[in-house]
Amino acid sequence: MAIQQKLSLMIPGPTPVPEKVLQALSKHPIGHRSKEFQDLVESTTENLKWLHQTQNDVLTITGSGTAAMEAGIINTLSRGDKVICGENGKFGERWVKVAKEFGLEVIKIDSEWGNPLDPEEFKKVLEEDKQKEIKAVILTHSETSTGVINDLETISRYIREHNTALSIIDCVTSLGACNVPVDEWQLDIVASGSQKGYMIPPGLSFISISQKAWEATERSNIPKFYLNLQSYRKSLLSNSNPYTPAVNLVFALDEALKMMREEGLDNIFSRHSKHKLAISNAVKALNLKLFADENYLSPSITAIKTEEMDAEEFRKIIKNNFDILLAGGQDHLKGKIFRVGHLGYVNDRDIITVISAISNVLFDLGKITAKEVGEALVVATKYLEKN
Amino acid sequence: MAIQQKLSLMIPGPTPVPEKVLQALSKHPIGHRSKEFQDLVESTTENLKWLHQTQNDVLTITGSGTAAMEAGIINTLSRGDKVICGENGKFGERWVKVAKEFGLEVIKIDSEWGNPLDPEEFKKVLEEDKQKEIKAVILTHSETSTGVINDLETISRYIREHNTALSIIDCVTSLGACNVPVDEWQLDIVASGSQKGYMIPPGLSFISISQKAWEATERSNIPKFYLNLQSYRKSLLSNSNPYTPAVNLVFALDEALKMMREEGLDNIFSRHSKHKLAISNAVKALNLKLFADENYLSPSITAIKTEEMDAEEFRKIIKNNFDILLAGGQDHLKGKIFRVGHLGYVNDRDIITVISAISNVLFDLGKITAKEVGEALVVATKYLEKN
Numbered sequence: 001m002a003i004q005q006k007l008s009l010m011i012p013g014p015t016p017v018p019e020k021v022l023q024a025l026s027k028h029p030i031g032h033r034s035k036e037f038q039d040l041v042e043s044t045t046e047n048l049k050w051l052h053q054t055q056n057d058v059l060t061i062t063g064s065g066t067a068a069m070e071a072g073i074i075n076t077l078s079r080g081d082k083v084i085c086g087e088n089g090k091f092g093e094r095w096v097k098v099a100k101e102f103g104l105e106v107i108k109i110d111s112e113w114g115n116p117l118d119p120e121e122f123k124k125v126l127e128e129d130k131q132k133e134i135k136a137v138i139l140t141h142s143e144t145s146t147g148v149i150n151d152l153e154t155i156s157r158y159i160r161e162h163n164t165a166l167s168i169i170d171c172v173t174s175l176g177a178c179n180v181p182v183d184e185w186q187l188d189i190v191a192s193g194s195q196k197g198y199m200i201p202p203g204l205s206f207i208s209i210s211q212k213a214w215e216a217t218e219r220s221n222i223p224k225f226y227l228n229l230q231s232y233r234k235s236l237l238s239n240s241n242p243y244t245p246a247v248n249l250v251f252a253l254d255e256a257l258k259m260m261r262e263e264g265l266d267n268i269f270s271r272h273s274k275h276k277l278a279i280s281n282a283v284k285a286l287n288l289k290l291f292a293d294e295n296y297l298s299p300s301i302t303a304i305k306t307e308e309m310d311a312e313e314f315r316k317i318i319k320n321n322f323d324i325l326l327a328g329g330q331d332h333l334k335g336k337i338f339r340v341g342h343l344g345y346v347n348d349r350d351i352i353t354v355i356s357a358i359s360n361v362l363f364d365l366g367k368i369t370a371k372e373v374g375e376a377l378v379v380a381t382k383y384l385e386k387n
Numbered sequence: 388m389a390i391q392q393k394l395s396l397m398i399p400g401p402t403p404v405p406e407k408v409l410q411a412l413s414k415h416p417i418g419h420r421s422k423e424f425q426d427l428v429e430s431t432t433e434n435l436k437w438l439h440q441t442q443n444d445v446l447t448i449t450g451s452g453t454a455a456m457e458a459g460i461i462n463t464l465s466r467g468d469k470v471i472c473g474e475n476g477k478f479g480e481r482w483v484k485v486a487k488e489f490g491l492e493v494i495k496i497d498s499e500w501g502n503p504l505d506p507e508e509f510k511k512v513l514e515e516d517k518q519k520e521i522k523a524v525i526l527t528h529s530e531t532s533t534g535v536i537n538d539l540e541t542i543s544r545y546i547r548e549h550n551t552a553l554s555i556i557d558c559v560t561s562l563g564a565c566n567v568p569v570d571e572w573q574l575d576i577v578a579s580g581s582q583k584g585y586m587i588p589p590g591l592s593f594i595s596i597s598q599k600a601w602e603a604t605e606r607s608n609i610p611k612f613y614l615n616l617q618s619y620r621k622s623l624l625s626n627s628n629p630y631t632p633a634v635n636l637v638f639a640l641d642e643a644l645k646m647m648r649e650e651g652l653d654n655i656f657s658r659h660s661k662h663k664l665a666i667s668n669a670v671k672a673l674n675l676k677l678f679a680d681e682n683y684l685s686p687s688i689t690a691i692k693t694e695e696m697d698a699e700e701f702r703k704i705i706k707n708n709f710d711i712l713l714a715g716g717q718d719h720l721k722g723k724i725f726r727v728g729h730l731g732y733v734n735d736r737d738i739i740t741v742i743s744a745i746s747n748v749l750f751d752l753g754k755i756t757a758k759e760v761g762e763a764l765v766v767a768t769k770y771l772e773k774n
Contacts, residue, residue, distance in 0.1 A: 029401035064632075065630075101610050202419070244582060245451075248590070
């Protein structure tokens with residue numbers, strides 16, 4: 001039976017928060033114009049650059065990941081600008097809406113939900129743009145709604161070859177889960193959110209901005225105020241903020257980033273990778289089907305088809321019996337898939353736990369045999385043992 | 388000597404946070420699409436309406452008070468619309484900037500910093516607008532930068548008499564400190580922020596919207612996405628949010644609003660009122676001068692002139708000796724005034740403490756006699772004893 005307050009979050013955000021980070025969160029606030037807070041802004045900014053593998057500016061905004069993506073778009077582009085939007089899920093769809101709302105001309109490159117975007121389509125459209133009319137390529141790295149990771153490394157290479165278009169990338173569920181080397185891939189705008197790989201509650205979002213993107217902000221004619229990044233950049237020169245920041249979430253950020261540095265990027269990435277493999281292979285042993293193309297599985301979220309079972313009903317049983325919150329399908333996928341988040345503060349125990357819970361319910365429903373229950377755990381354990 | 392971590396915040400935000408609220412803040416996050424969170428959205432929304440004394444919708448946004456004010460402006464107005472902006476301090480100034488950024492035509496009604504806005508000027512301009520070209524009156528109720536409260540009751544009556552213009556009011560440091568009866572004064576948009584009277588850390592802002600303002604959103608042609616209030620309204624129908632909200636700050640909000648209901652609006656307002664009177668009268672007994680017109684003192688912040696003393700130096704001594712953080716002057720007032728915040732979770736002890744600290748330093752500097760030190764405390768106590 002479920003016990004109030006002993007919830008395990010296995011959704012793609014909010015993700016579990018370490019005790020230390022919660023303790024930092026609950027400290028008495030301090031003045032956001034004080035020296036003490038400036039020191040925090042300085043150290044978190046430094047650690048954010050480390051996490052982004054960049055020398056670019058990384059700004060912290062009070063708002064969701066959507067606010068950060070919108071900021072990237074409205075600060076660097078102008079009404080009527082032509083942009084490519086990659087769309088293979090709910091978030092890709094959202095950036096198309098944002099682009100259109102602000103008067104951009106959208107060339108859509110899409111693929112069916114569950115499949116990755118085809119880099120060659122980007123190459124083709126970019127190569128054909130001899131007049132260099134395309135000002136930006138907007139896309140989602142890890143598509144949270146489907147559990148697909150897009151091949152950003154290849155697509156970013158084609159963007160660089162175009163030489164004019166900016167890359168504006170939603171890395172909300174990839175940053176801090178897999179390799180996103182901002183400088184190496186020359187990503188101009190990278191947006192992410194606190195309640196994901198960062199291991200802190202929602203409320204902050206982050207945006208890294210290249211020199212080329214800053215130059216573009218000078219030309220942008222879209223009106224903005226709260227999300228005007230130049231204000232944030234100017235304030236950051238004195239380790240400050242243009243508007244009152246979410247002070248306590250910055251305490252939490254500071255603590256979480258220290259934990260991440262202690263673990264190290266390679267360890268963080270390989271932990272997410274083995275969890276992805278453990279879950280996806282266990283799922284197959286349980287006779288369930290992955291929703292996403294198996295060659296493009298997101299490091300942070302696994303979407304699973306339930307076929308004749310109602311996924312919402314299945315999620316409810318898992319929640320009621322085991323206090324584990326799984327995510328459902330969004331829009332037309334509601335009831336058809338459930339999604340297991342394995343992002344941020346997740347250890348091997350969490351992985352065998354969620355597999356056990358899923359197996360247990362499937363067995364109870366008469367969908368699988370005890371042998372299959374065992375096999376799923378064995379295959380998961382095999383992947384977990386790797387490094 | 389100052390002890391790290393025993394800071395007393397007497398700035399106009401962040402304000403002190405009750406232990407209970409900090410504990411709520413540090414709970415493990417829950418899913419923002421869960422029934423449990425929907426229940427929280429429902430109860431906090433209900434309590435926000437109570438605090439606003441309104442039947443209007445009250446929305447919660449992840450962002451600062453500036454985000455809420457911007458949202459009020461860009462959702463209800465269109466490029467080229469004529470608006471009146473009241474300006475008698477830094478925040479009034481900011482709303483002029485926001486209005487201009489989004490292409491509004493601004494009629495400025497100002498007064499010198501430290502003085503209130505003259506309601507008769509609003510009356511005159513509104514009465515002369517026979518063509519009803521003025522679409523909104525934007526102003527700040529309690530001007531945090533100067534410690535002045537503007538006569539919103541009278542100005543709002545003139546706005547109602549105009550019958551077309553919307554009122555868009557920054558109540559960031561008045562809501563939860565003094566009477567802001569949204570329905571009685573028919574205020575169309577009221578914006579506020581969590582780190583003020585709400586007694587929770589920064590990161591959330593609130594906006595109440597009248598039916599008339601909702602009708603105006605249908606005509607607005609200013610592009611927006613993250614701050615599109617119609618999305619928040621639509622989500623609120625199912626006690627949800629369009630984008631991931633700052634879940635832990637909502638835990639804190641829930642707890643703080645319960646505390647506020649327990650204390651009761653009248654008690655909250657009279658507490659702020661007596662603290663204002665205790666401080667302002669003590670200040671005079673100390674031979675210091677109030678910066679703001681004495682008939683228009685803000686309930687939440689008292690600005691004090693330091694004349695030949697450097698106010699920044701004075702603040703530093705108070706911080707170093709007594710761990711009390713006071714606010715400085717902004718822009719041209721830097722070094723010339725300091726500001727004592729008495730907003731939110733502040734009790735009588737905090738008031739006598741800050742007066743004692745100020746007196747002590749003035750005595751040390753040879754500015755006042757022991758008799759004056761005593762008189763300041765006596766006069767403060769007299770006001771504190773009232774109710």
